[in-house]
Amino acid sequence: MQGELIDGRYRLETRLGGGGMGEVWSALDTRMLRPVAAKLVHAVPGMDTTQVEHRFMHEVRSAAALPHRHTVTVHDCGETLLAGRRYLYLVMERIDGETLANLFRGATPVPWYDVAHWGGQIATALSAAHKLGIVHRDVKPQNVMLTATGVIKVLDFGLAKFLGETLRVADLTVTGTAMGTFAYMSPEQCRGDSGIDHRADLYSLGCLLYEGLAGHPPFTNAAPHALLYQQVHEQPRPLPAGRAPAGLTDLVMHLLAKDPAHRPPDAATVVREVDRLLAAHRRPPHQPPAPAPGGATELDRLRAEAEREIAELRERATRDVMAVRAAAQQHAAARRQEADELFEETRTKAAQAASDFETALARRREQSERDIALRQARAEKRLAEIEHRAEQLRLEAEELRTDTERRARQTLETAQGQAVDILADANAKAERIRAMLAQLTGAEPSTPDRELPGRQSKG
Template sequence: MLNEVLAGRFRITGLLGSGGMGQVWAAEDERMRRDVAIKVVHPQYGVGEFETQARFRREVQLAGRLAHQNIVTVHDWGEVLVDGRRRTLYLVMELVRGVSLGRRLKDIVPVPWPLAVGWAAQITLALEAAHGHGVVHRDIKPANALLTPDGTVKVLDFGVAKFMGETIGARELTVTGEPLGSPMYMSPEQALGDREIDHRSDLYSLGCLLYHAVTGTPPFTSATPWAVLRMQIDEAPVAPAERVGGIPDRLNHLILNLLAKRPEERPPDAATVHETLVTVLVEHALTSSGGETLDAAQLGRDAALPGRLLKAAMLKADRLLAATTDEIIRLRARAEHDLAARQEAAEARARRLADTSRAEGERTLAEARAEAERITEAARTTAARARMAAAARALLSHRRAGEQAAEAGAAARRIVADARAEADRILAAAREEAHGVTPARPEPVERSEAGTDAPEWFEWPAPPASMPYLRLLPETGADAETGPAHAVDEVQQAQDEWPDIEPDAQSLALATSDDAAVPRPRSQDAPAEPVRFKVVRQGYDRNIVDEHILRLIVGRRGAESEATWLEEQFADRYVEATTSDYSLPATVEAARDEALRYIATARGEADLKFFRRPASEAPPTASDLFAVVRKGYDREQVDRHYDRLTTAKGRAEARIAALEELMKTLPSPELPQSQS
């Protein structure tokens, strides 16, 4: 075909190469005065039919619409007679001066990965433009990518592979007995012969090309093409990073995603792949030293996007470095000035704080002394009233004991009188019977009611001392110092010792009446506990914490005191309800032990109910109550102490509730009637 003129305008000037699809010739477009390349399809494929020509024309026209700097431009197409007897088709394209990536990979294998990424980034631009027009290449491989002297990559043969596949079939053999296409760069769906091939097939082939460039070998190789096709369908590739060191993780991950067997697991489009590749290049340019960074000429023309991005990244890095240096100098000068000003202000503030702290300390000391005096006076008043109440209770106890003893003595005397009268009656009857005289019927002796008097051997037990509350009462006995007169003396002595303190109503009632209930403890009488918290730079407000903790302590001790009082009341009332005045001491003690067991059970149930209460009933936390201020109490210490106090108070309140329910199981107390 040398010197032959096609279509009256394309003069063949030389053979550029040949392949399985046909031959590529260099030619001159005599009409446009430019050099072109003409690909002549091999006549053995039977492309002379009308239907085949229509498909060829359609694919060439679609490819001719692709105008992009990384795509070889298609100018024209036509028919030519080969060997003077067989007709075939030809394609007129832009003539690109350069070498194919296939030849370049044979010269340098593997190539530096940044260079390979630059090539792949340009190919993705070509694929993005073609896919946007609905054109799928179907035969992306190093031989179909041309590298120009200035570094630009151009992709050729858009539309040709699809035309050949539809004409011959992906599984048909050529005259050489090999499958059509390039098995080492063919997608699994192409290897399976699927007719529905979309743009993701090109992405798989691009992954094979990039894998070859960075590792020096395609992902799958074998002695036979059919074995390679089977590997493309079934086998997973070895990660590029396992074959060659220094490959970035992002690039390694991208290549493996491109080589996914299922199309839906690959990147969605060429634009996404291009963005990732450019990101890899920019990260490399920004992190590598100057000697390792590739210049824009190695990655494409200055107008190419990767080159522009790298240049912009380097310029931006230089500007950022210069700006950062200036900012550091400015900030250092400003920091030194601010430091001097802050030091001066801190010294002045420290002096003011010292004066303020001194005055505050003196005022706090005065308030503390006044508070201590008030607490001492309150404690003195409470102690006096407690002593008066104890003495009054002792007086009442001994008065009751005396009355009961008097009743027992009278009953004993009546029993003795009855016994003597009965004895006299029996003796008189016996005497008269002995003398033969019928005695007169004796008058009935008036007896006392049965069960109202105690036997002579009965001893009244001493008040029990097992309860902590009853230990406040003086011991009872026969000694004159512990009798009622001594109790009256105790009340009088307390009034004489504290003449300025009026006894409370309970003490007066106990001292003056025949009957009175045991006084219920008052929560406000519970003394406060000293608490010391560490003062830190950031902590809880001290005034609020002091006030709240003091309230918690008083509330807790008041609740515990009331719970103890209820336990004592239950024990006394239980013994009173389950024994009588004639019960033995051992029986009374057994009844008291049983009451203590009921109390212990109530305590356990109260604790179980308290710790299983719902979160909605839990008290607020310390962080909810106390504000955080500068120079306050250590939050961790306050949290721990606050939790202990709220837990103790809650448990005591649960005990009170349980004991009140337990008290309801006992009969109402019946106070003994006083006798004159």
């Protein structure tokens, strides 16, 4: 499908990935000349097309109404036909960065403070979504990207709910099975409970943080049913000792509570706890080695004093660094809401500017079309003045503004016939002039003066 156009506007460039229900492509918005990402969702065969598209548009528009620094800007959505197959499409901003899935599987472990910082940004996006009644339902490392500027972006808001409801309506899922990724699904999703709320996203966030700290999700099993059983009935193993501060490991285990009522009440609570942990963290002071038994030589004493001074300098530097980091994190936390509000305001203004530009562009396009139609009408009117059916062609030219392509072809054929008449008339006049010249000069005309069959010569 490379090179094909979606809705005559978005040109597919490179396939970035895909799954059972769709594909993701890098694309170019040929109208705005900007890079975008296009998610193509396979339409479900046998279902009512209007109903599915309506549900898709509703969920995507609800998610698009979530202007936030840690979510992806949605530009467009709709339905299209590509390579003979029907797709629902979602066009969004293209993000340069890495998914957390790739970062978690890197050669070196991710520092715990990065995992916590990313988790706080994810929770910030979830908090904004939950306030609007939007539950993600598929929070996982593959759906979270870290941009080149260090900002977390949560992907696919609204799609998990749409896919789950659509598949159930189409009877394509086993009764009681929820849509999602088993390794990160909450117990209530695994059971297929009704009324899934925002606390399911908190459990999935706990699975993501657990993987960032341990290097693997809390439960891993190649058999899907066994994995579902673990999510519902088993407790995850404790996180590796010393991998992260106790406060962070406690928060992760709190998020992984089987009963939604035993988890944090909301994502905003998680954000506050992460900010507190990052701001309050201090490394234990360095302890100098004990003196050697039996006394120490002068060199040993000097070495011990030097080591103590180095230890003190290291401890002081560590305290200074942590103090600066804590102050920076506190400042960032204090400015986060202000930045989010500014971002939302900017995004709203940008959306309005884009809408105004589209409206102005449409008006200019309409004016250009009217100008083209006017010039065409004037040209045809001029041709009608030359031909003997001037009045009829003038009326036909006026009707061309609203007539169909069939009328345009008919008018063109009529014009061509009239041009033949004019040519025949000119030839006849030329013959008469030759005859007159021949009479005046006394020579015989080169060709007899005759009229075209079926046409009367004009004098």
